Amino acid sequence: DIQMTQSPSSLSASVGDRVTITCQASQDIGKNLNWYQQKPGKAPELLIYDASNLQTGVPSRFSGSGSDTDFTLTISSLQPEDFATYHCQQYDNLPRTFGPGTKVDFK
């Protein structure tokens, strides 16, 4: 299985901050990576697919980059509704695997 790691596991930030979350794959997955946002008690929602493509309806303050083994999710200016947990997921191989998640909360 491809192992996915994320850092940090949690972070505290303020509204307006620039936030960066990293995701690393245990082997080369090209750009076969998705990012999901999950709010407490809710299902995950797709944010970014193919490492850098914004899902329809997702605000442009979200962006994704990277390839091969190293990926980044950036929120350019954190908004109150962005406090959530963010998960990366690879789809290069079966089984699909997720990172452990990064929780973004209020400073």
Added chain:
Amino acid sequence: QVQLQESGPGLVKPSETLSLTCTVSGGSISRYYWSWVRQPAGKGLEWIGRIYSSGTTNYNPSLRSRVTMSVDTSKNQFSLKLNSATAADTAVYYCCRVTDRAYMDVWGIGTTVTVSS
């Protein structure tokens, strides 16, 4: 707008079979993959497997010996069975649609299953 709804018992006894159904509304189940993902309380997401509308399946090797997925296109439903349940199977179970680009773009709200006597 496609919506998914999980249904099934919220409480399962150890060693029994956990059974869930996902009903697809607002769209056809055909020509898509459909997945099950679970999340134990306070933990990360685990991919259980996927089924294509034709019935082709792929399972997570960690669960393969206990998992069966099926699809009923006439009812626009797909199902999950996990036998020999243990407390480690206690989680929120989500069903979701998988696009041809392999991302999960529509999710059910999730259903909590507790394995306990």
